[in-house]
Amino acid sequence: MLFNSYLFLLVFLPLVLAGFYGVGQLAGRTGGLLWLVVASLIFYASWELSYLWLLLASLLFNYLAALLIRKLPRYRRLCLWIAVLANVALLFYFKLVIAVFGGNGAAFSTTHHILIPLGISFITFQQIAFLVDTYKGKLTEGSALEYVLFITFFPQLIMGPIVHYRELQPQFRKAGLFRWNPDNFSLGMCIFIVGLFKKVVLADSIAPFVDGVYGSIAQGESIAPIDAWVAALGFTLQIYFDFSAYSDMAIGLARMLNINLPINFDAPYRAVNRFDYWRRWHISFGAFMRQYVFFPLARAKTFKVGHVGALAVTTLVSGFWHGLGATFIVWGALQSLLMLGVHYRGVIAGKLGLSYRKRGFPWFSMLLTFLVTVLLGVLFRSSDLQVAFGMYEQMMVAVQTIFAGDITALYQHIDRTFDRWVLINLVLMLLIVWGMPSTRRLFARHWTALDQRASSPEKTAPDLLPWFRHQVFGLSRRWAIIMAALLCSALIFMSGTSRFIYYQF
Numbered sequence: 001m002l003f004n005s006y007l008f009l010l011v012f013l014p015l016v017l018a019g020f021y022g023v024g025q026l027a028g029r030t031g032g033l034l035w036l037v038v039a040s041l042i043f044y045a046s047w048e049l050s051y052l053w054l055l056l057a058s059l060l061f062n063y064l065a066a067l068l069i070r071k072l073p074r075y076r077r078l079c080l081w082i083a084v085l086a087n088v089a090l091l092f093y094f095k096l097v098i099a100v101f102g103g104n105g106a107a108f109s110t111t112h113h114i115l116i117p118l119g120i121s122f123i124t125f126q127q128i129a130f131l132v133d134t135y136k137g138k139l140t141e142g143s144a145l146e147y148v149l150f151i152t153f154f155p156q157l158i159m160g161p162i163v164h165y166r167e168l169q170p171q172f173r174k175a176g177l178f179r180w181n182p183d184n185f186s187l188g189m190c191i192f193i194v195g196l197f198k199k200v201v202l203a204d205s206i207a208p209f210v211d212g213v214y215g216s217i218a219q220g221e222s223i224a225p226i227d228a229w230v231a232a233l234g235f236t237l238q239i240y241f242d243f244s245a246y247s248d249m250a251i252g253l254a255r256m257l258n259i260n261l262p263i264n265f266d267a268p269y270r271a272v273n274r275f276d277y278w279r280r281w282h283i284s285f286g287a288f289m290r291q292y293v294f295f296p297l298a299r300a301k302t303f304k305v306g307h308v309g310a311l312a313v314t315t316l317v318s319g320f321w322h323g324l325g326a327t328f329i330v331w332g333a334l335q336s337l338l339m340l341g342v343h344y345r346g347v348i349a350g351k352l353g354l355s356y357r358k359r360g361f362p363w364f365s366m367l368l369t370f371l372v373t374v375l376l377g378v379l380f381r382s383s384d385l386q387v388a389f390g391m392y393e394q395m396m397v398a399v400q401t402i403f404a405g406d407i408t409a410l411y412q413h414i415d416r417t418f419d420r421w422v423l424i425n426l427v428l429m430l431l432i433v434w435g436m437p438s439t440r441r442l443f444a445r446h447w448t449a450l451d452q453r454a455s456s457p458e459k460t461a462p463d464l465l466p467w468f469r470h471q472v473f474g475l476s477r478r479w480a481i482i483m484a485a486l487l488c489s490a491l492i493f494m495s496g497t498s499r500f501i502y503y504q505f
Contacts, residue, residue, distance in 0.1 A: 161251075266280045
């Protein structure tokens with residue numbers, strides 16, 4: 001069941017909301033939470049019923065492991081290691097099975113069918129965080145029902161944001177959880193609509209062209225060099241609007257249920273370097289990797305790898321997390337090299353006899369970082385290294401043609417069947433990325449988002465559309481009309497159902 005489906009919008013969601021407020025008022029807190037658990041399990045089983053047992057077994061195992069960590073203080077370290085290794089082994093098993101037996105499943109895939117259990121990576125990370133926080137004594141002991149809902153909460157079950165038990169447990173216990181709050185409901189519905197618009201109107205509209213270009217390369221067909229650049233840029237924007245759409249929709253759904261989830265995106269394509277980029281893109285994943293991978297490695301006393309080694313391992317692990325295919329591994333390795341380069345740029349410049357200073361005006365750094373993201377996105381999107389090399393080759397042909405000054409030859413390469421709406425869509429998405437306020441800024445008047453980051457993003461370039469800079473959502477008639485227009489547009493474009501890109505991870 002997809003958020004962007006009529007079944008979810010017209011059947012599942014209304015029933016869940018009605019039951020949440022109705023059962024919560026009639027049967028109390030336990031009844032309301034149980035209703036959400038049942039609804040979440042139905043939501044998960046609707047995709048692949050056969051994997052429901054795996055989810056339930058994982059919940060039981062990790063809850064019992066947490067109990068042992070609490071009740072057996074002498075052996076709590078051993079219990080933690082066994083439980084964490086079991087979770088990692090389960091995740092690695094499914095990733096390895098796909099890499100060895102799943103054909104193209106080890107790399108990026110556009111197929112609707114998901115070979116691994118849906119959301120297994122996100123679920124595993126949340127449970128590892130729960131076990132480690134239990135070991136460190138950071139959590140208040142709760143009920144089994146609260147724990148199960150923490151993991152299975154359907155808005156963020158499949159693709160995050162990755163949340164911590166300490167963030168959700170107090171909200172499950174707060175007074176008035178099951179009381180109808182029109183402000184929360186209206187705000188949540190509007191955030192959901194923004195996400196739905198991003199997915200079906202923006203991300204899905206560019207997907208056919210991107211898939212067509214990469215598919216042609218995979219089949220050994222020739223493409224116009226300019227199409228390679230448009231497809232690379234298109235995918236960079238497609239994956240942003242696709243994944244940020246899910247995060248917005250998850251946040252909006254949770255808010256309709258009086259739950260506040262953390263932000264997952266904060267204008268990542270306005271980042272000025274790779275560190276800044278990862279502070280903005282998939283924030284909950286970056287926070288998890290920093291807290292549960294980087295810091296333990298950097299501070300380890302037995303296996304001393306230092307900050308450099310910890311950074312390298314963390315970025316490589318992020319590549320493995322996406323898949324065991326060569327494209328993801330190389331992508332992770334390049335991320336590691338780039339981040340090490342940013343970290344030691346001053347030292348490197350000194351060794352080369354150059355002077356280094358941070359630029360006061362961030363446009364150049366932002367555009368350079370975005371260009372690197374586009375180039376790395378080719379590796380991420382390609383089904384194998386051969387496809388990636390084919391894309392890079394055609395992109396290089398276009399660059400060489402431009403530098404040679406033979407613009408006429410470049411135009412001759414352009415496919416005459418090229419859909420002008422693709423370019424219009426790309427321009428619109430770029431204007432939104434660099435000129436419109438982010439979801440957090442847009443809804444800041446009514447929504448104080450949870451933020452898992454340890455440091456704030458760096459200064460970005462000025463908005464391309466400065467007249468939108470101070471636009472802030474309000475519970476007013478004007479914004480009701482705007483949201484109604486976005487919803488109608490989304491429903492018109494929602495002729496079919498396309499899965500979210502990150503479902504495969």
